[in-house]
Each structure stands twice: as structure tokens, then as C-alpha cells.
Amino acid sequence: MAEKITGAQAMVKCLEEEGVSVVFGYPGVAICPFFNSIYDSKIERVLVRTEQNAGHAASGYARVTGEVGVCVATSGPGATNLITGIATAYADSIPLVAITGQVSSELIGRDVFQEADITGAVESFVKYSYLVKDVKDIPRVFKEAFYIASTGRKGPVLIDMPIDIQNQMLEFEYPKEVSLRTYKPTVKGHAVQIKKVIEALKTAKQPVICVGGGVLLSGAEKEVQEFSAKHSIPVVNTMMGMGVMPSDHPMYFGMVGNNGKAYANLAMNNSDLLIMMGARVADRAISQPDLVTENTVVVHIDVDPAEIGKNMGPSIPLVGDIKHILQDFQKYEFEGDYSQWIAQLQTWKEEKAVKRNPKEGYVDPAEFVRLLSENMEEDGIYVADVGQNQIWSCNYYVMRKGKFLTSGGMGTMGYSIPAAMGAKRGDKTKQVVAVCGDGSFQMSFMELATIRQHNIPIKIIVLKNNYLGMVREYQHYTYSDRYSMVSLDGSPNLEMIAAAYEMPFVRIFDMENIEAKIKDFLALEGSGLMECIIDSYDLVK
């Protein structure tokens, strides 16, 4: 007979069984039995400064390691604060297990202190959720949660743990396998559909592959790069597909969408065969999908059958894991002649390249992003926040062998600093840089304390324009420069903020000697904060 342990000890054991090495969290009474038990474990605990950032940090961790990120919060406000982190991960299909404390099970429903119906509240942002009512269910629930989060279309799973259940005793045995009659994700692509795609490629004259975040989640970057190079098929990407293709890949033609490259959109709109891979055709990527399908054969490959046909009716639907499907593609030998098409795309690429006229006396954010990414370590991790900084980052980032992380689906401001922390904790050997605006910085700069406390050496760069620039730009175009609620007057002096957290600080005002300044900043030991003064009225378009 197995030894009896508490529910809280069982929770920790489950995490150990799943190979979890770090949890990001924030305590409270209802989750205290768990934090008491994890004290004896080798699992590292990173104390964030607000629960939302535990979610983002777990997301950064998951995106760098490919493992499930774990975040923990207490009941009530702890749990509700976590929701934005969970929703952000859900929108980008990032595998998370979120654990929340809950009031004692006999008190549930009585609106007691710090009680919130968190499983109800997160229902539309999670892949699945559990409210554990029997201590004996803990091993099965954890096993299932990690399995569900990390398979099929990945995503967050929430486990709500009443405090009395954490304190009850059980005989612990971790299940070896998961058996869910309702959940059998399709991994292998249908052979007939695969053949149809190959046939379509043979007859196509103007094919384009559009890659989304699904390619990264499947770990199929190499397969895409090779497939595209071997058959000379041009590739564009959505924002979540940033980082699939190196910038210097001859078949790479930029990011699509209303904030993307004009030549990438031209490529997509003029293609006669469009192969969507792990992209969900959201409005910011393709605003009028029905126009595209009018004259184009659309192949839609996704692990989630519900994505296929949701926003765009494809000619050839193909359900499965991208990596498996590309491996199947490789079994077919075919040769298409797309040389005229590629020549056309090259011409567009040159003709439609944006010529910016940056204002003298400021840092040009576009050139800055280019120089920064070129001077980062080749396999460094670039975390872009949300706002104008994100669009400049996407359009001017030079991708080599690194990773590019951003909140693409939900567009959650304040993502970059906590996600960068999680990324660094996920791979301590990699250089990690977070790039944000002065708005997004102020949404999460409390995490500078976490960075300091847990010694997480990341570099943070703030593109400061003293405005909520993306909204200001929108008000510029839509409301004839009536700037409402967008001025960031009253913002703190970042040099003093850096000093308060005993972090090295660099401020740059213009482009003079900028590459050397970037190099020096990146070479700093430990973490650092850089402020770039940019033109308040600069536009991403």
C-alpha cells in the first residue's frame, strides 16, 4: 500500500512527475498548503508581482521550451487577476497549466471571503478546466491537464483546488496513461488530402505558403524552410508565424496583414494556390478572406478542425499536425515551375519596400529594431510587446536562428517583460531582450523586482514616445488628431526607476553612434534597462 500524503503534497508530486522545473506564482491563504509543500521540492518558485504576469511568464517559458508552463495563484482576486494571462495564452494556443486555490469545498457557492467561480469565469479562455472535489482525483486530474494542454491544439488548462482538498490525505499513485473517451486529437494528415495538395502544387503557377503560430507550436520550422527551399515556394507569415523563416531565406516574403508588408499581401492576394499552415485567418491577417478564395485554391492545414472553414472556406481542408504533414509531403517528388511568379514577387519586394523618413534628432524605431536584432546573439530571443513597438518589431526584426515572441492573438499590453522572464528561465543560455513602449512598460514594470529577486538577467528596451502610440496613430487617421486618453504625461523618469531597482540604465536620444551603444548595452552583465527617445508622432504606416 502506498504511503498516505496530503493533497498539496500530491500536487507537487504530480508536477515533479511531469518534469516541471519552475512555477510562476503568487500566494494567498487558499493556495498555502501547496506553497508549503513545494517548499521541500526542487521545483523553483518565481514570485511575480501580480498574477497576470505569472500567466505571461509561464507562456514565455512554454514558448521557449516547448513544455507546459505552470502558473499558480490563490482564490478570488488571485484567480481573476490570472485570467488575462490565461486568455492571452489561449488566443495564441500556448500550453499552460494554471493552478488556483479555492475556498473550502463546503463553502463554495456561499460568496465567502476571496471566493470566485474561476472555472466558470475562464470557461471561454481554457481548453479545459477542473474543480477538484475529491482528493483522490488529484493524480488523474494533473495527468489529464498536462496531456490536454500539450497535445492537439495546445492551450491553457485550469485546475481549481479547494483548500480542504489540499489538506486531505490520499494514497498517491501517478497514472501512466491518460484515457479520455472524448479527446483524440488528429495528428496524421489524411493521405487523400495530402495527395490533393501535391497535385495542386504541380499545376499551380503562383503558389504561396502562409505560416502561422501553429508551425512553431508543432516545431516544424525546419520542415517549412526545407520544403519551401526545395520546391521554390514563396513563404509569408502571420504575426504569430514570425520566426518560422529566417529573414535572408530566398523564399521569404514578409509578414501579411494590415500592419504587414505590402508585398506579402500582394503575394497572398495574387496567388493561385494559397497554403495556410497553422494560421487561423483572423481579421488582422486577412481582412476579407472570401475575396481571397474567389480566385485562389486554398489549402488549410491545421490541427484544430474547427479552425478550418471558420473564417475562410478552403478548397482543400487538411487536419493534422504540421510537422507530420510536411514529413508526408516530403515523400512526394514533384517539380513546379514558379520562376516567373518568384521574379514578380522579387519585383514587388523592391518596389513596395517602405521608405521611411525618420525625423532627425530621435531614435528611428525601425532602424533601431533592425540593428538590435542584428547585434543580438544569433539564437537570441526577442520578445515584442503590443502597440507600435510590436509592428516595428515585426517589420524590421532580422530573424536568424532565434525566437520571436509576442502576444499576437489577444494583443495584451505588458506581455513582453514577464514573458521575457519566463523565456530566460526556460533557457538560461539564451540572450533575452524585451522591447516595449512606454505604455506597455508601465503595465508590467513591477516585474523589475522579480527580475532582481530571482536574478533573471534580461535586457529591457523602452521605445519612449510619451503616447499610447498605436491608439494615437488610430486617432490620427480616424479622428483627425483628436487625441483622447493617449498622452502619457506623468510617466516616471526611467533612469530613477532603474536606479530604484539597482539596474544599469542607458538612454539614447538619436541615431548617433547607435550600433555601438546597442552593442555596449547588450554586453552589460546581468539585466539592464534602455530607453530610446522616439518621435511622438511617428507612424507605423
Place this chain on the structure above:
Amino acid sequence: MKRIFSVLVENRSGVLCKVAGLFSRRSYNIDSLAVGETEDKSVSVMTIVSSGDERTMEQIEKQLNKKLDIIKVKTFTEENSMCRELMLIKVKYQSGNRSDIIEICNVLNASVLDMSSSSLLIQICDAPEKIELLIKMLTPFGIVELARTGTLSLQKCSENEKAK
């Protein structure tokens, strides 16, 4: 377009809420909903009637299939399935028109369950359009109240069906 989704779900608390939440979150219509246990106590069947365009109907089926508490989704049309609904309806009557009401009930295969000196309680179990017809026929007499179960539906019989 009308579709009938016969959805086998895990018989657990909260599942109805998740399914209903899916419909409201994605603005799908629910024309009717009926829930009950099956021969296997761990499985319930939800019969959901919805209407919308082809793409929406396809999305409903796919989104339902994504839910982890849902075991199986069967989609029927009105042609390939048998649909029944139960309704209880209370109608006012005067001494002069009681036999008119009873005649309507006889024609439409409805039966009188209870009565008082001023009202009749009538039961009908039939296809949804017959129920609508009965309501229409009884409206002029004055409806006191009514309750309907929502549509239940199974696919029509085919040859060589196997028991589970």
C-alpha cells in the same frame, strides 16, 4: 436552414453550462434544447435544434466536437430523422365551445389530462410543426399557460442496425 444536433455528453455537473456557453459566446441560435440521461447513466444526450447558414451549422458541429466533455455529435436534418416534442397546454373554455376544443384535440391526437369548470389541460406528443398547429388552433379560445419539452430526435431506422 434547420439542423438537429444530437450530442452525447459526459453526465457531469457543469456540462450543460459549457454547451450553452459555447452557443452564446459564438452567437449561435438555440431554437430548442432537451437534455436527459441515456441507457448508460454516465452519458446524457442533449438534443439541440439550431438554425443558421451552412457555414454556421458546420462550425457548431466542429466547435461542439472540440469540447472535452462531449463524446459524440450526430447531426440530423428534418428529413433523415424522427422528431418529437411533448407539450402541456391549458386552455380556457365556455360551456358553448368545449366540444370544439375536444374535437381539435381528437383531430390532432392530443388528449385531455385534467379539467375544471373553466379550463382544460391538454397533452400532445408530436412533431414540432403539429405542436405549433395545436397552439395556433387553441389560441382563439384563450391559452392560460403552456410548457414544451424541446425537440427530441433520433435518426430514422436503417437496415442492419447493431445494439451497443
